[in-house]
Amino acid sequence: MKRVADLVREEIRALSGYHVPPAEGLVKLDAMENPYRLPPELARELAERLSEVAINRYPPADPVALKARLRESFAIPAGLDIVLGNGSDEILQIVAMALAKPGATALSLEPSFAMYRISAIAAGLAYAGVSLRPDFTLDEGATLAAIERHRPALTWISYPNNPTGNLFPREAILRIVEAAPGLVVVDEAYHPFAGGASLLDEVAKRSNLVLVRTVSKLGLAGLRVGFAVAPRDWAAEFEKLRLPYNVNVLSAAAAELVLSRAGVLARQTEAIVADRARLEAALDKLPGVTRFASATNFVLARVPDAPRAFEGLKARGILVRTLHGTHSHLSNCLRFTVGTPDENARLAAALAEILA
Numbered sequence: 001m002k003r004v005a006d007l008v009r010e011e012i013r014a015l016s017g018y019h020v021p022p023a024e025g026l027v028k029l030d031a032m033e034n035p036y037r038l039p040p041e042l043a044r045e046l047a048e049r050l051s052e053v054a055i056n057r058y059p060p061a062d063p064v065a066l067k068a069r070l071r072e073s074f075a076i077p078a079g080l081d082i083v084l085g086n087g088s089d090e091i092l093q094i095v096a097m098a099l100a101k102p103g104a105t106a107l108s109l110e111p112s113f114a115m116y117r118i119s120a121i122a123a124g125l126a127y128a129g130v131s132l133r134p135d136f137t138l139d140e141g142a143t144l145a146a147i148e149r150h151r152p153a154l155t156w157i158s159y160p161n162n163p164t165g166n167l168f169p170r171e172a173i174l175r176i177v178e179a180a181p182g183l184v185v186v187d188e189a190y191h192p193f194a195g196g197a198s199l200l201d202e203v204a205k206r207s208n209l210v211l212v213r214t215v216s217k218l219g220l221a222g223l224r225v226g227f228a229v230a231p232r233d234w235a236a237e238f239e240k241l242r243l244p245y246n247v248n249v250l251s252a253a254a255a256e257l258v259l260s261r262a263g264v265l266a267r268q269t270e271a272i273v274a275d276r277a278r279l280e281a282a283l284d285k286l287p288g289v290t291r292f293a294s295a296t297n298f299v300l301a302r303v304p305d306a307p308r309a310f311e312g313l314k315a316r317g318i319l320v321r322t323l324h325g326t327h328s329h330l331s332n333c334l335r336f337t338v339g340t341p342d343e344n345a346r347l348a349a350a351l352a353e354i355l356a
């Protein structure tokens with residue numbers, strides 16, 4: 001269509017959107033979901049609670065009950081504000097829109113979360129990536145040099161990093177925050193699996209650091225609730241870009257109830273962390289597999305032939321994520337979400353068969 005080509009911004013036409021493959025009938029180990037459902041009694045209580053929600057009404061302009069629940073569940077200090085997103089993806093978009101002055105640049109480490117680049121370009125920012133080292137550690141010198149060169153208005157750091165699974169050194173991130181002329185957004189989507197690692201205690205001390213959290217990886221991905229933790233002056237600007245009613249009443253009510261039963265998701269994430277160690281041990285026994293350290297609910301591994309292993313797994317009913325071809329450091333890499341013990345055992349057995 002000529003009009004599309006004429007009217008849609010060139011950089012949007014050049015984008016490939018975030019890819020979600022069909023997973024019907026497959027063991028789903030591709031999207032870092034918590035594999036567990038709610039305990040039946042809590043699921044019943046949730047159904048009852050949701051039946052009472054006034055879906056004929058718009059959500060409250062300021063969903064204070066949900067924010068109070070998040071504040072308590074995630075121990076967000078009183079001096080910092082919470083900005084709600086329809087998933088943390090929407091927070092990335094809001095932050096990018098707020099900072100997209102003509103000529104401004106967003107920077108992120110690579111490989112990292114695909115939405116950093118997509119939301120930067122969608123918002124009209126220029127985008128620059130800085131490569132991690134081939135072993136996925138942070139190249140602090142290269143990152144500081146890129147900050148000096150590009151003077152980014154916005155720098156994204158995934159902590160721990162998706163898709164590599166590792167944590168960068170906290171002190172190095174703080175040096176980046178100090179060197180950055182713009183805002184640094186630290187995305188802690190995997191915080192529940194990272195053994196407590198967080199920069200939350202640094203946000204109030206700095207004028208250019210904002211944190212992003214989500215309930216998705218914790219076990220509530222379907223609700224689409226994420227949030228920014230920000231000093232008041234940043235939060236006030238982001239609030240202006242947050243669409244009215246962006247978190248719907250059913251999601252808010254569900255998140256409030258489930259998060260109020262602190263133990264439920266905590267027990268599930270503990271199990272996932274323990275099972276991650278078992279999956280790692282199983283991968284380490286396989287010939288030709290290089291497994292990378294993880295502080296998340298997934299494990300990254302290099303295999304001799306990732307496209308073949310990916311298809312072999314799919315043929316055996318298991319969907320994982322292949323990262324082969326997405327970045328030169330990720331050649332022949334697959335990313336496995338930690339599933340139930342049974343799913344992890346199936347994955348390891350299938351891989352053993354494929355690699356034999």
Ligand SMILES: *Cc1c(COP(=O)(O)O)cnc(C)c1O
Pocket residue numbers: 032086087088089090113158161162187189213214215216217221224225226
């Ligand atoms: C999954 C993920 C997100 C998106 O989370 P939602 O809250 O579900 O939108 C954000 N950042 C990183 C690094 C992720 O891996």
